[in-house]
Amino acid sequence: MSLSLQMLGTGNAFAKNYFNNNGLLLADDYTLLIDCGITAPLAMHTIGKSFRDVNATLITHIHADHVGGLEELALTLKHVYGKTMKLHLPETLVEPLWNNTLKGGLYQKDAVASLTDIFEVTPMKPGITYKLAPSLSLEIIHTPHIPGKDSYSLLINNEIFYSADMTFQPDLLISLVRERGIRMILHDCQLGGSGVVHTTLEELLSLPEDVRRLIKLMHYSDEQPQFVWLTGEMEFIEQHVIYKL
Ligand SMILES: Nc1ccn([C@@H]2O[C@@H]3COP(=O)(O)O[C@H]3[C@H]2O)c(=O)n1
Numbered sequence: 001m002s003l004s005l006q007m008l009g010t011g012n013a014f015a016k017n018y019f020n021n022n023g024l025l026l027a028d029d030y031t032l033l034i035d036c037g038i039t040a041p042l043a044m045h046t047i048g049k050s051f052r053d054v055n056a057t058l059i060t061h062i063h064a065d066h067v068g069g070l071e072e073l074a075l076t077l078k079h080v081y082g083k084t085m086k087l088h089l090p091e092t093l094v095e096p097l098w099n100n101t102l103k104g105g106l107y108q109k110d111a112v113a114s115l116t117d118i119f120e121v122t123p124m125k126p127g128i129t130y131k132l133a134p135s136l137s138l139e140i141i142h143t144p145h146i147p148g149k150d151s152y153s154l155l156i157n158n159e160i161f162y163s164a165d166m167t168f169q170p171d172l173l174i175s176l177v178r179e180r181g182i183r184m185i186l187h188d189c190q191l192g193g194s195g196v197v198h199t200t201l202e203e204l205l206s207l208p209e210d211v212r213r214l215i216k217l218m219h220y221s222d223e224q225p226q227f228v229w230l231t232g233e234m235e236f237i238e239q240h241v242i243y244k245l
C-alpha cells in the first residue's frame, strides 16, 4: 500500500508566491483532491495534471481558496470531457456550497438546478469512517474556524490528521496523538499576528514535544522563507513535492 501527498499549493488565502492550500492525496492508483481553490486549475496545469486524473474531490469548508476552482473543474469536465466529478463533502456544506457559492456560475435552466445535477455528491457526517478506495479511508472532524462557518479537518486512514483552516485546538491535537495514536499532523500555520481564525506558529510551538515533532506546516504566507529556521521540529511542506506519508 502506498500513500503520498502532493500539495497543489501551500499558500494562505492571500499568498502570491504559493498556490492555494489544496492537495492531491495519492493512495495507490486512486487520487483524491483535497479542496479546489481559485488557483487549483492553474496549479494542476503547472504540474502537468488534469482534473480527469482525479477520482474524487473533497471540500473542507467554503472559502474561495478551498472551493473557488470548482466552477472551472465542473464546467471543463462536463463540457470538454463529458464527465462528472465525485464530490465528498460534509453534509452541512451541501446547501451553502450550491446556494452561496456555485449557483451563480453553474445554474442552467432545466439542466443544472442543484449541486447533484453537476457533481456526484456524497454527503459526509463526522465520526463515520468512509472507505474511498481500498487503501484510503477518511473521517471528518468539525473544527472551529470562522464563527457561523462550518469547517472540517480530516483523519486519513485513522493515522494522519490534515487540518482544515482552524483555530488552535491543543486538546484535540494532544488527544489525537496520545489517545488515537496519530503519527502525522499536517497543520495550517499563520506565521505572524494573533490567531483569530487560524492557528499561529507561536501556538504550535507551545505544544508538547511529542506532538510538535509530528507536525508539518502548510497554508502559510509569502513570508515563509524568513521563518524556515524558526519552527523547531516542525517543517514546512512545499508545494508540488510528492511526500510519502
Ligand atoms: N474574520 C475573518 C475572516 C477572514 N479572514 C481572512 O480571510 C481569509 C479567508 O480565507 P482563509 O484561508 O480562511 O483565511 C482567512 C483570513 O486570512 C480574517 O482574517 N478574519
Ligand SMILES: [Zn+2]
Pocket (backbone or CB within 6 Å): 012, 013, 021, 063, 065, 066, 165, 219
Ligand atoms: Zn484557507
Ligand SMILES: [Zn+2]
Pocket (backbone or CB within 6 Å): 061, 063, 145, 165
Ligand atoms: Zn478558511
